[in-house]
Amino acid sequence: MKILHKISKLKQDWNTSSPIWRLNRLLKVGKFGGYLVGIRFLGDCKIVWYSGKTGFVISIYYILAIYTLIHYAMENRIVDGLPCWSMSGLYLSSMVAYANALTKRHRIYKIGHFGQTYLYNEEFDEICSKSVNKTVKRFMIIMGIILASVILGSINPVYIWYRDGIFYSLAGVRFPFVEQNSNLNIMLNIILQLLLGYNAINGLTLLQTYQGTLMNAIELSADISIKEMINLSDYLEGGNADDAVIKKHITKIFRQIQRIDGYIKNASDCHYWYFFLSSPFITYSIGLSIYAQYIMGFPPGYGIALMSYVQMAVLYYIGQVVVDRNNRIRYSLYSDLKWYLLPPKYQRDVCFMMKRMQNGATLTIGPFQTLNFETLRILTQRIQSFIMFLLNFH
Template identity: 30%
Template structure:
């Protein structure tokens, strides 16, 4: 396979652009107008792509914040329930109301987790595949053709892949099951104990972000994808040699 041996570095590329695009070197107004128009167009496209990426990252970060915060609030509600049980075992009306509020919070959390999982299905399915291909090809092009942004692009994509898997791991393991295990369930009425068993079963089988039908997205999946990226890069380099 014929691969060009031409090399470009950042310095020569900037010098090339400066010779032909820098407006102060030209007196022709039309020439300056063309250069300015294309530069403005490129900057506008860059800002649009940056805004879209930032919006997606902010949306994901908001989901992560909620998934971190809600279990802590539920844990605090269970602590208050324990205090009420210790203070007065006869006030079962107040205990019943507090417990029902906690159950409603957990059910609401499960409902929104299901909506998020369904809404982000195609993103969580396609992103790991796209990142794997993009990282491998960026490193391959840098190694074989001295592609200027190869290693940097691969690094950014790899960090985004890790961030996606870490966010999915947080989404799946929000700590609610541990809270349900640790509460003093044995001092609650039998009816409430059965409700806790039902909640634990629901949390253990909750929906999670996944790579389609193949695997759930989590830190273990990130390590597995990293191995596949390395294997793919080695395959490309061996094929090139």
């Protein structure tokens, strides 16, 4: 009842509260999820005694997955041991994110709170309000899709268990000295799955909150820059030509663009290995899980593939937000800003900025490939090729 009362009060206060208050409420959700698993980069950035719990639980999964593969290999049934590796790519990606979160937590804290520090102010209250509402809705939609994919991934195994009495967990591992399909084996798999699920749900809440604030800062900075361009254009069209006022506006616009460019480069550098390694790991997980269900009758396979693809798509969506921001800024410099009314010395600066935005800062996979929807399309084709490659061995 207490929780329901708090939710009701939050709804009542939401529309009358300031944008930065709303952003803080969202950050608190991610912060709470992070504290439950000992990852505190949205809070005090401390490493506590249970910060290693996530890594420990995933390590147990890998030890058991290796044991399962060896067990089946000794019985000349190595193919039967492959389904338990369907989640391994997804967990490898999680381990990279986990290591990144612990080792660069102070830097990530600054990235996550960038919008609060530099962007949110009363001058652009309406823009900030729309931006934070969009961020909250996007967070809820993404979390809803992820949770739905987890549920869909669990429905088929539960149905098989109800129909045939055979238990399949998403991990699908065997335990030493425990008979397969025994009550003890089922119980141990359920416990392992609950531990993995607990860390996964809370970790995803933290991750999606952080990624939401990252996208919010990038989109909001573009909105503010465009608004500044429109304000300057209105001033120029009024027949005003005060050099000090023009310089003030131009300086604010360019500083905003340069600051967010630096922010994007900082985020790209901070998460370099996560962006670089997540794609191949998740690709491998999707391919193997589909193969495991299609060929070997592993019921959770398609559900695991869906979970993995959703997380990968979100990653590329962030990259697309950055690409769209660069395109919006470049277009606005040409159309929204009446640059032809500026004195010649400022026109040169605007032309330089237009050229610069053609190669604006982006999030990348490694040193060359950009994170965007086009790269996601190419990667989807590679997943299909990987599945075809696996089918050759059947």
